[in-house]
Amino acid sequence: MNHFGEKVSFIWSVADLLRGPYRPNQYKDVMLTMTVLRRLDCVLSPTKDKVLEQQKKLSGGKVKNLDPILCRVTGVPFYNTSRYTFEKLKGDPNNIAANLTHYIKGFSTRAREIIEHFGFEEHIAKLDKADRLYLVVAKFCDIDLHPHAVSNIEMGYIFEDLIRRFNEASNEEAGDHFTPREVIRLMVNLLFMPDGDILTTKGIVKTLYDPACGTGGMLSVAEDYVRELNPDARLEVFGQDYNAQAYAICGSDMMIKGQDIEHIAFGDSFTDDRFPRHKFDYMLANPPFGVEWKPQAGFITREHEEQGFGGRFGAGLPRINDGSLLFLMHMISKMKPACRDGHGAGREPKIGGTRLGIVFNGSPLFTGAAGSGESEIRRWIIENDWLEAIVALPDQLFYNTGIYTYLWIVTNRKKPGRRGKIQLVDATSFFKKMRKSLGNKRNEVCSDQRDEITRLYGNLEDADHVHIF
The missing domain is CATH 3.40.50.150 (Vaccinia Virus protein VP39)
Known part of the structure; x- marks a missing residue:
């Protein structure tokens, strides 16, 4: 694995930003969701402009179910039609909560249903109120989690190591x-x-x-x-x-x-x-x-x-x-x-x-x-x-x-x-x-x-x- 320890340590260090509003046993409620969102963002980044272009071209036309077409563009069974990416979210700190919510709602239906099981919406408001949301999003922009940079096997190790640390902190x-x-x-x-x-x-x-x-x-x-x-x-x-x-x-x-x-x-x-x-x-x-x-x-x-x-x-x-x-x-x-x-x-x-x-x-x-x-x-x-x-x-x-x-x-x-x-x-x-x-x-x-x-x-x-x- 390539720099596995560095990636885990980097993500773990982002959790330091949560000190105060969150106790250590609550860190995983934010960090696991953000890691998944950043991973999905990196996967979709190369085809994002093409997806938005295709959606605009087909919108209001005869084709009602755009899922198969947009998934062919991304090459994976999901997509995101929000105009935002993590980098673009970072560019508008004053509206970070609304924009991140809009970004999550832009995922294709089945992907969004999976993401919703994290129950992250309540944490968006809490982080924003504590002036932590922008800091966390901006920090995650510094790590590339695209499969070309982090293989699926390595990503599995990263999740497991993070969860192990969180479980130790929360005495699961x-x-x-x-x-x-x-x-x-x-x-x-x-x-x-x-x-x-x-x-x-x-x-x-x-x-x-x-x-x-x-x-x-x-x-x-x-x-x-x-x-x-x-x-x-x-x-x-x-x-x-x-x-x-x-x-x-x-x-x-x-x-x-x-x-x-x-x-x-x-x-x-x-x-x-x-x-x-x-x-x-x-x-x-x-x-x-x-x-x-x-x-x-x-x-x-x-x-x-x-x-x-x-x-x-x-x-x-x-x-x-x-x-x-x-x-x-x-x-x-x-x-x-x-x-x-x-x-x-x-x-x-x-x-x-x-x-x-x-x-x-x-x-x-x-x-x-x-x-x-x-x-x-x-x-x-x-x-x-x-x-x-x-x-x-x-x-x-x-x-x-x-x-x-x-x-x-x-x-x-x-x-x-x-x-x-x-x-x-x-x-x-x-x-x-x-x-x-x-x-x-x-x-x-x-x-x-x-x-x-x-x-x-x-x-x-x-x-x-x-x-x-």
Whole structure:
């Protein structure tokens, strides 16, 4: 990455302008929105004049829906028809609040809907009243966030590092953990490795879903993996999250990458599943650790009792203080039907089934005596021969928790040699100490160690660090 630390430090330094009107735990309400707006502004800057010219030419004509035409001009699935850019906003300090509001309202409808989840309008008035708004906008003009200057991968790191710092300042809920990119890359390696032949097919299109997508880190890394493996392949990514800021960041990132914005949804995956009839080829998730599901208990319990295995939660319900296994059952409900050995019968597709990876703490693995909800859920998964592997990861990998974590690989299309078997990989010693800690993150899984874990997983042999059951 090119000067990643400098960019994060610069954006973080802008937050110093908020001291006084804002407390440190409120900085993210301004800084994340401004970073996204500046990123979008830089993306649209090269085509801004052409968009305004095209809009003027077509305005009042026979064409009523200008979206497809203006998106062709920008080359991305959004545009802005306001006469302002960040540079032009800087040129009129006396009207900065009204002009910034006008600028935001100039975004195309779907982009504006995503941005509105930041709830930034109230902060425009507050910043303006405190004489901070112009200073913040002017400062952001000094950083170039165009994808040519800051790649999508680097931008993801910037957002994650900023959010980590903001979470530390605001003491965010312990269960919400960002997944470090090296952990996501390991998950993606294990998820896609058996499907190398499929994913290298010319023109192949596959789908991937994350029901707790946050800012979209897993979607981005998976997309990059498939693109590097096969430039002719396309991975269509889907995600949902109930945190408004995270959803807005993820939606903005997917817009810039040209993904279908309708595939990124806001809402609770349990009580407001936005993809109820979808089945996916792949799924990834890092749901919150140890977070109670009491707010959704009425809905989930009713589905469990009324629909049984016809719904998502037929196997059982975990204890109320940890909803991690609910995410796994939700994901299993979205697996495509499997075709053994890749040969369909009749009209069935020749390649079916789904592979998924999910990160848990120790609770879903060890909690619950025989007959408990957790035990019944585990039994259901094992008896259906869906659990392919569990990889025990090192501790102190995550930014705001030092606990040990476990990567589960679950699939309804195991290779013949894996059927009836469960592989346990002890990767707790595969890490390197970081020179400088990032919150609770003191360890990292380097590329060599990631490759070795992937190799151990692929060999499927009893060995040091590996047990087959």
